[in-house]
Amino acid sequence: MTQADITGLILAGGRGTRMGTVNKGLQPFRGSTMAAHVIERLRPQVGALAINANDDLARYEAFGVPVLRDTTPGYAGPLAGMEAGLRACATPLMLTAPCDSPFLPADLAARLLDALQAQGADLAVAVTIEGKRRQPHPVFCLMRRALLPSLSDYLADGGRKIDAWYASHKVAEVVFEDDGAFRNINTLDELQAMGMPKLTDVTSCLSAYDPDALPVRDAQRIIREFVTPVRAVERVAIRAALGRVLADDLISPINVPAHDNSAMDGYAFRGSDLRDDAPITLSVIATVYAGRPSDAVPASGECVRIMTGGVMPDGCDTVIPQEHVASTHEHSITIAPRTLKQGDNRRFQGEDLKAGSPALKRGRILRPADLGLMASLGMAEVPVQRRLRVAFFSTGDELRSIGEPLDEGCVYDSNRYTIFGMLQRLGCDVIDMGIVRDDPQALEDALRSACENADAIVTSGGVSVGAADYTKEVMARLGDVTFWKIGMRPGRPLAFGRVQSNGRSAFLFGLPGNPVAVMVSFYFFARDALLHMMGAQAPLPLLRVTSAGAIRKKPGRTEYQRGILSPDGREVRITGSQGSGILRSMVEANCMVVLHDEQGNVAAGDEVDVLLFEGLV
Numbered sequence: 001m002t003q004a005d006i007t008g009l010i011l012a013g014g015r016g017t018r019m020g021t022v023n024k025g026l027q028p029f030r031g032s033t034m035a036a037h038v039i040e041r042l043r044p045q046v047g048a049l050a051i052n053a054n055d056d057l058a059r060y061e062a063f064g065v066p067v068l069r070d071t072t073p074g075y076a077g078p079l080a081g082m083e084a085g086l087r088a089c090a091t092p093l094m095l096t097a098p099c100d101s102p103f104l105p106a107d108l109a110a111r112l113l114d115a116l117q118a119q120g121a122d123l124a125v126a127v128t129i130e131g132k133r134r135q136p137h138p139v140f141c142l143m144r145r146a147l148l149p150s151l152s153d154y155l156a157d158g159g160r161k162i163d164a165w166y167a168s169h170k171v172a173e174v175v176f177e178d179d180g181a182f183r184n185i186n187t188l189d190e191l192q193a194m195g196m197p198k199l200t201d202v203t204s205c206l207s208a209y210d211p212d213a214l215p216v217r218d219a220q221r222i223i224r225e226f227v228t229p230v231r232a233v234e235r236v237a238i239r240a241a242l243g244r245v246l247a248d249d250l251i252s253p254i255n256v257p258a259h260d261n262s263a264m265d266g267y268a269f270r271g272s273d274l275r276d277d278a279p280i281t282l283s284v285i286a287t288v289y290a291g292r293p294s295d296a297v298p299a300s301g302e303c304v305r306i307m308t309g310g311v312m313p314d315g316c317d318t319v320i321p322q323e324h325v326a327s328t329h330e331h332s333i334t335i336a337p338r339t340l341k342q343g344d345n346r347r348f349q350g351e352d353l354k355a356g357s358p359a360l361k362r363g364r365i366l367r368p369a370d371l372g373l374m375a376s377l378g379m380a381e382v383p384v385q386r387r388l389r390v391a392f393f394s395t396g397d398e399l400r401s402i403g404e405p406l407d408e409g410c411v412y413d414s415n416r417y418t419i420f421g422m423l424q425r426l427g428c429d430v431i432d433m434g435i436v437r438d439d440p441q442a443l444e445d446a447l448r449s450a451c452e453n454a455d456a457i458v459t460s461g462g463v464s465v466g467a468a469d470y471t472k473e474v475m476a477r478l479g480d481v482t483f484w485k486i487g488m489r490p491g492r493p494l495a496f497g498r499v500q501s502n503g504r505s506a507f508l509f510g511l512p513g514n515p516v517a518v519m520v521s522f523y524f525f526a527r528d529a530l531l532h533m534m535g536a537q538a539p540l541p542l543l544r545v546t547s548a549g550a551i552r553k554k555p556g557r558t559e560y561q562r563g564i565l566s567p568d569g570r571e572v573r574i575t576g577s578q579g580s581g582i583l584r585s586m587v588e589a590n591c592m593v594v595l596h597d598e599q600g601n602v603a604a605g606d607e608v609d610v611l612l613f614e615g616l617v
C-alpha cells in the first residue's frame with residue numbers, strides 16, 4: 001500500500017471546552033485557521049481528506065473536503081470521530097490528526113505506514129520520548145478501515161477510552177524525535193502565543209540578514225511582519241472617536257445632500273429659458289427657504305426666490321445669485337444675456353456622498369472632518385479599535401526622577417517623558433512604570449508585569465554593550481527577543497521581539513538610552529508597529545526640500561539629523577550639534593532631515609527628504 005491509499009481525517013468534533021467552548025479548528029491562526037493549517041500539512045501526505053465536525057458544519061464545508069458528523073451522540077470523544085471517518089472511508093487506511101495540532105510532522109503518514117506494514121499491525125500510533133518517558137499521541141493514528149466493526153461495537157457498548165480500544169488490537173508505535181510537532185493548542189493564550197510567527201521565521205526570509213549591521217528598511221520590515229493587530233472593537237459616540245482608529249468601513253446610509261439644492265441666495269428657474277441674445281424676464285411665484293421646501297413648480301417664464309441650501313423646485317436646474325440679476329421689480333426679475341449658464345449654482349443630490357457608497361475606510365485615524373462627515377450621515381456612534389495599552393519604563397542606576405535630589409553622576413530621567421508624549425499622541429493607553437534599576441530581578445519583575453498588563457512595552461536604555469546592562473539578558477530570557485545594531489545615526493542599538501509571562505505576551509521595543517536616539521528609534525520603528533497593532537494606516541510622509549547648507553554624511557547608514565524648515569517650507573537647515581545626547585537639538589527642530597543609506601555628503605542647494613514633526617500623530 002502507498003500513501004495514496006490513506007484518507008486523512010481531521011478531528012474537529014470536540015467542544016473546545018478548555019478554550020471557552022469555542023470551535024477550536026475555526027480559531028484564527030497565522031493568517032487562516034487551525035483546521036486549515038492541519039489540512040495543509042496533511043494534504044500532501046494522503047490520497048483523500050475528510051473532516052469530522054459536529055458544529056459550524058457550513059464553515060467546515062467551506063474547506064472543500066467532506067465533513068462527517070459523529071453517529072454516536074453526545075460529543076463522545078475522538079473514537080466517535082474516528083468511527084464516523086471509517087464509515088465514510090473509501091481507502092483501505094485512515095490517518096487521523098486533531099484540528100489543534102498545526103505543526104504535525106511532514107512525514108507522519110509515511111512513517112506510520114512503514115511501521116504498520118512492517119509489523120503487520122492494525123494501527124500505528126505516534127510516540128515521542130520526554131525525558132525517560134514514552135509519550136504516546138493516540139490521536140495521531142493510522143488505522144485499517146477493517147477496524148470499523150470493532151470500533152462500532154466498542155462505542156455501542158458505551159466504551160469511550162481510546163487506549164482501552166487500542167489495547168484490543170495490534171498497535172505499532174513509531175517514535176518521532178520532534179515533540180514540538182505534536183504540540184496541541186488548548187487555551188486561547190496558547191493559541192495567541194503559538195499563533196504568532198517566531199522572529200527567526202521572519203528574519204530567515206531576508207536574503208542577507210546580519211543583526212549587527214541591519215539596514216533601517218530591513219529592521220522596519222521585520223518589525224512590521226512580526227507584530228500583529230489587536231482585534232478588539234468598541235463602539236463610541238462620534239465625539240469620543242476623535243483620534244481613534246475606525247474599525248469598519250462606514251457605508252453611507254443616505255444621500256448627502258438628500259436633495260438637489262441651491263448653492264446661492266438668488267432665483268431658481270428653468271435654464272432652458274436663458275437666451276444668448278436677449279435679456280429674459282421671469283415672474284417670481286414663491287420663496288424657498290433652506291429646510292422649508294415649497295411645492296411651487298415654476299413654469300417656463302417663472303422662477304422662485306431661493307436661499308442657499310433651499311431644495312430646488314421640480315423643473316428648476318439653474319440659480320442666479322441675487323447680485324447678478326440685472327434688475328429686480330416688484331414681482332419679477334430680469335437677467336441679462338450671458339450672465340450664467342444652464343445648470344449653474346445647483347448642488348446635486350448625493351454629490352457629497354451617495355447612499356451605499358463607502359464614506360470612510362477602516363484603519364483611518366479619525367480627524368475633525370471625519371467627525372463632521374459621520375454626523376452628516378446621522379451616525380451617533382461608530383466602531384473603533386480598542387486603545388492599545390502600552391507600558392513603558394526607563395532603565396539605569398544613574399537615573400533620578402523629578403523631585404529627587406540629583407546625586408553626583410546622575411541625570412534626571414527625561415526619556416520617560418518623551419516616550420509618554422509620543423505614546424499619548426498616538427492615542428495609546430499608557431502605563432508608566434517609572435525607573436527600573438540595573439538589577440536582574442527588578443528588570444524581570446518589571447518586564448513580567450508590563451507583559452501581563454499591556455499589548456506592547458517600550459523601554460529605554462541598556463540595549464548597547466555596557467557592563468551594568470542586564471536589560472538584554474533579562475529580555476532574552478523572557479521571550480523571543482533579538483538585539484540589533486542598525487545602520488543608522490542616532491539609534492544604533494535596538495532590542496525587539498515578544499516577551500511572555502504567565503500565558504500573556506507583549507511586543508517589546510527596547511530603545512537605546514540616549515535621549516535623541518530614543519525618539520528617533522520610536523518614530524522610525526515603534527510608531528509604525530504600534531499603529532499596525534492598532535489596525536491603523538498612517539505612513540510617514542517625507543517632503544523634498546532644499547538644504548540651506550552642506551551636510552556631512554557617510555554612505556552606508558541612515559542619518560536622522562534635526563532640522564529647521566523655513567516658514568515658507570522651501571529650505572531646511574540643521575540645528576547645530578547633532579550629538580545623540582543633545583535633546584535640545586530635538587526641541588529646536590521642527591523636522592528631521594532623513595539622509596538615506598546610499599546617500600553621501602549633501603551640498604548646499606541639494607534636495608533632501610524631511611519629516612515634519614507636526615502631524616507625526
Ligand SMILES: Nc1nc2c(c(=O)[nH]1)N[C@H]1C(S)=C(S)[C@@H](COP(=O)(O)OP(=O)(O)OC[C@H]3O[C@@H](n4cnc5c(N)ncnc54)[C@H](O)[C@@H]3O)O[C@H]1N2
Pocket residue numbers: 394395396398399411412413414415416460461462463464465466469490491492493511512513514515517580581
Ligand atoms: N562600546 C560601545 N558603546 C556604545 C555603543 C556601541 O556600539 N559600543 N553604542 C552607543 C550608542 S549608539 C547608544 S544609543 C548607547 C545606547 O546605550 P544603552 O541603550 O545601553 O543606554 P544606556 O547605556 O542605559 O544609556 C546611554 C546614555 O543615555 C542616558 N540615558 C539613559 N536613559 C536615560 C533616561 N531615561 N533619561 C535621560 N538619559 C538617559 C544615559 O545616562 C547614558 O548617558 O550606547 C552607546 N555606547
Ligand code: MOO
Pocket residue numbers: 488489490491492493512514516517580581
Ligand atoms: O544610537 Mo546612539 O544614540 O547613535 O548614540
Ligand SMILES: [Mg+2]
Pocket residue numbers: 461462463464465466469513
Ligand atoms: Mg548602555
